[in-house]
Amino acid sequence: MTPTATTAATAMAEPPAHAPDGSRCPYLVVRDPDAVRDVLHRPADFSPANALVAVTALEGPALRALQRVGFALPPVLASNDTGTHGGIRRVVAGFFTPATVAAMEPRIRELAREAAAKAAEQLARNGHADLVQAVAAVPPAVVMLELLGLPVRDLADLKRWGLESMELFWGWPSPERQLQLASSAAEFYVWLRRLVAESVAAPGRNLFKSLAGHGLSRTEMCSLGYFLLIAGQETTTQLISTTLFRLLEGAAPVCWKDAASEAGAKSVVWHVLASESSVPTWRRVTDHETILSGARIPAGTEILLELSGNRITAAADQASTSPHEQAGRGPSTGLVFGSGIHRCLGAKLAELEAAIIVQETAAALPGIQLRDHESEWIRLLSFQAPRTVSVVSPAG
Numbered sequence: 001m002t003p004t005a006t007t008a009a010t011a012m013a014e015p016p017a018h019a020p021d022g023s024r025c026p027y028l029v030v031r032d033p034d035a036v037r038d039v040l041h042r043p044a045d046f047s048p049a050n051a052l053v054a055v056t057a058l059e060g061p062a063l064r065a066l067q068r069v070g071f072a073l074p075p076v077l078a079s080n081d082t083g084t085h086g087g088i089r090r091v092v093a094g095f096f097t098p099a100t101v102a103a104m105e106p107r108i109r110e111l112a113r114e115a116a117a118k119a120a121e122q123l124a125r126n127g128h129a130d131l132v133q134a135v136a137a138v139p140p141a142v143v144m145l146e147l148l149g150l151p152v153r154d155l156a157d158l159k160r161w162g163l164e165s166m167e168l169f170w171g172w173p174s175p176e177r178q179l180q181l182a183s184s185a186a187e188f189y190v191w192l193r194r195l196v197a198e199s200v201a202a203p204g205r206n207l208f209k210s211l212a213g214h215g216l217s218r219t220e221m222c223s224l225g226y227f228l229l230i231a232g233q234e235t236t237t238q239l240i241s242t243t244l245f246r247l248l249e250g251a252a253p254v255c256w257k258d259a260a261s262e263a264g265a266k267s268v269v270w271h272v273l274a275s276e277s278s279v280p281t282w283r284r285v286t287d288h289e290t291i292l293s294g295a296r297i298p299a300g301t302e303i304l305l306e307l308s309g310n311r312i313t314a315a316a317d318q319a320s321t322s323p324h325e326q327a328g329r330g331p332s333t334g335l336v337f338g339s340g341i342h343r344c345l346g347a348k349l350a351e352l353e354a355a356i357i358v359q360e361t362a363a364a365l366p367g368i369q370l371r372d373h374e375s376e377w378i379r380l381l382s383f384q385a386p387r388t389v390s391v392v393s394p395a396g
Helices: 033-040 060-067 085-093 098-103 105-126 131-136 138-147 155-170 175-201 207-214 218-231 234-249 262-276 311-320 323-327 347-364
Strands: 028-030 128-130 281-286 290-292 295-297 302-306 377-379 384-386 390-392
Touching: 028 033, 033 290, 033 302, 060 175, 085 207, 085 218, 098 105, 098 347, 105 128, 105 131, 105 138, 105 347, 128 131, 131 138, 131 234, 131 347, 138 155, 138 234, 138 347, 155 175, 155 218, 155 234, 175 207, 175 218, 207 218, 218 234, 234 262, 234 347, 234 384, 262 347
Parallel strands: 028 302
Antiparallel strands: 128 390, 281 302, 290 295, 377 384
16 A cells, blocks of 8 residues: 555654653654655645744743743744745855855865864873764854854854754753743844844845845844754754764764765765654644645644654654555655755755765774763754764774
């Protein structure tokens, strides 16, 4: 039987085991690549309006923490289902052209080599290092800010805000944890509002100045920048982290030594993108009753699309399909960055960064081994990666 939306209509995606109340997250889970692509190419039927909505409804204290700083996220780019989307996307896309991304390669390699050299020094000094912090965390943030014409500063805060905002919007935090995360998000928003004001008045070309020229308000620019500055670098950090972990674990199609070559690094990055990318799922909601793969989908149905391998949708799928049906299925590498009018603008940049950083790390740190095979993982509805990739030197 060909998998369709019908087979997934009763599927429930299980939150991670650490969800405090054991609650279930009701989504119509769509895994078949053709059906996923169909949804993404029909934005009039399957709206992106829920793409950035908090998975866990925010409670009073968290909401008040956000309201105190005027926190507002009107739909501008990823969640925009209006006619304004195309024009805004063209402005942002102007910072991610193939020529612009290609021109960043020397800078990315420079940052990767600097980070790998520091990791080697740390290994020599301490006998161990965390490759997430040593090589995966900072270069993507620097590249993103430079690419957008923005000042490179407050990187430690930016990394913290990114992870905590991901948990706030795509996790299952308790009310107490929500308040902590909301306070972090408020801090990020205040910082971002100052950055927007500064950038609009700055000389030269930068993202916010270009958006202001397109007619966006300060609030709209903050909304766009809030998620772009997270997605534009944190998901790349997570892709690199997973790739390094799987390589060192021996679960990749090439070995650590082979990853030190350009071809080997590209191969393993694409393997992880297809099997376990940092953004394995994304959401849509039906704008009105419609048909998907022959099944009638009611208006307002929350849909979870699988873009690559993912623990959450795999569990849901096992509950709703037979082993025979599952065996013939799998994510398409052509979907890992989405498809259609909302496809990730930074896809080529993320691939380039990940391959270069993996290559330079493997070249600079021959013979290293995993120190901890049971690393804690980030497990959110739409994001996944090891929190640490702790390694030891060959003599360790």
